[in-house]
Amino acid sequence: MSNRHYLHVDGVGMVFDTGKSKFTALVDVNLKVGRGEVISIIGHSGCGKSTLLNIVAGLTPQTSGVLLLENKEVAGPGPDRAVVFQNHSLLPWLSVYDNVRLAVDKVHSRRMDRKQRHDWVLHNLDLVGMSHAIDKRPHEISGGMKQRVGIARGLAMEPKILLMDEPFGALDALTKANLQDTLMDIQQKLGNTVMIITHDVDEAVLLSDKIVMMTNGPSATIGEICEVKLPRPRKRLELASNPEYIRARTAVLSFLYERQRHPKTAA
């Protein structure tokens, strides 16, 4: 957290032009993420949190504002902002190994020789606990395992920031908890900077240093930022009765369900 200006989102806005009408998704989003920080972005569906992640990833170009990563303006997608997609997005015709290898070959071809790249793929699959299934194809492994491989692919690119778009949204509660623990372990070990999109309050509090709460769309923006000052490593069982955990959780819940009641649930 030494560098407060590692990722700098400055006045970012997004207007989708749908031909007949214009839809304003995001207005004046300002956000600073320090190196090694884990931040989560939470909000009701339709609040533009995925749009924000796509803008940071460069997959959707913003219509106003700038993005700075290590004081350099970013435009367009790149491996320095690796994305772990919600639906894992593994290529089904490649094995687990080859899915990660494709990324490693492309990103590290100059820096590593063949042997080093091979070892690097195995190392990252080992980090996420998938060494046992390197020759399996995506359809042969479970949803949680696919997401593990997705995370390995993201980590293997050695991104400056790892962007995760509701990475555990489609998983059952137990698998989700396992993956959250794995992610925390890895982040603790490597000190990655991570941005997670989520709609799960407990997940946000457990994983993040900062929780960014989005107001409802259209014209969504950041409503509030909640810092979570819990020491790491965090153990989910001990946290349940921790006052700081309860404070942060209550803060997020009251934001989401008192001040930003979802238009549909309010009706």
Next chain:
Amino acid sequence: MAMTAMNAAKPEIPKMASDTNSAEIVRIRPGFAATVASAMKSSPKIAGIAAVVIPPLVVTAILLLIWELLCHSPTSSLPAPTKIWSDSRDLIVDPFFVAGSQDIGLGWRVLTSLQRVFYGYGLAAVVGILVGAVIGQSVWVMRGLDPIFQILRTVPPLAWLPISLAAFRDANPSAIFVIFITAIWPIMINTAVGIRNIPQDYRNVARVLRLNHAEFFVKIMLPSAAPYIFTGLRIGIGLSWLAIVAAEMLTGGVGIGFFIWDAWNSSRISDIIVALAYIGIVGFVLDRIVAAIGNTITRGTARN
């Protein structure tokens, strides 16, 4: 031929469904399954082969018998199976005899025709996939070319023959061109659809990795669109074989198509029927070869 190719090229979902059904039957009626399993255990291979081979043999025998009865009379306009055997025995038993420049086995004729198909179809596959990829990638190109393609693809293969004879002034390249122009449409259109249907997720993966155009084509586009491409290739090979026989009837030379026309002019009806059997079998084998290559290459692509 084209119909069977299209039917056969449907996604193999029913097969998977029947797998789960059989699994359920095993669960619901373990006793029954055990009986079947022990019966199969005694000679599983022979029983399996017999179950596949016997029904078509029986049905073929019955059909031949009906045919024999219908065409038995000496005044019948078409020959009965026994008459075909006595008339055209040399053609049936030895596909590769050579007894003169125009008196050769049907195997040689089929190979000549296959060679033309090979050139025409090969060219159509390469050009069709490349052009199809461009059409699938670019909305502008698609809008520009689509109406032209929709009209051109309905032109029957043989209608291309006179114009290609005029252009090439030779029978062989003309026949190859007819194959090319017949096979290219399904290959191109299916490739374009396959490319258009590449999930946005795969495109996003490619963008994050900053794959260049060549890498994207080889690593994402081709494997992702492969099931569609092979559907097109399979329809294409069927149409090619369809067209070559017709084209050769008109251009002459050595192919199997010309043989039929020649036999008709010399009233050798039995020879025509033998040639039809050759054409059918070769068409079937071609379809199966393309399907087998497709299944090997697209292994796992369709499933996710």
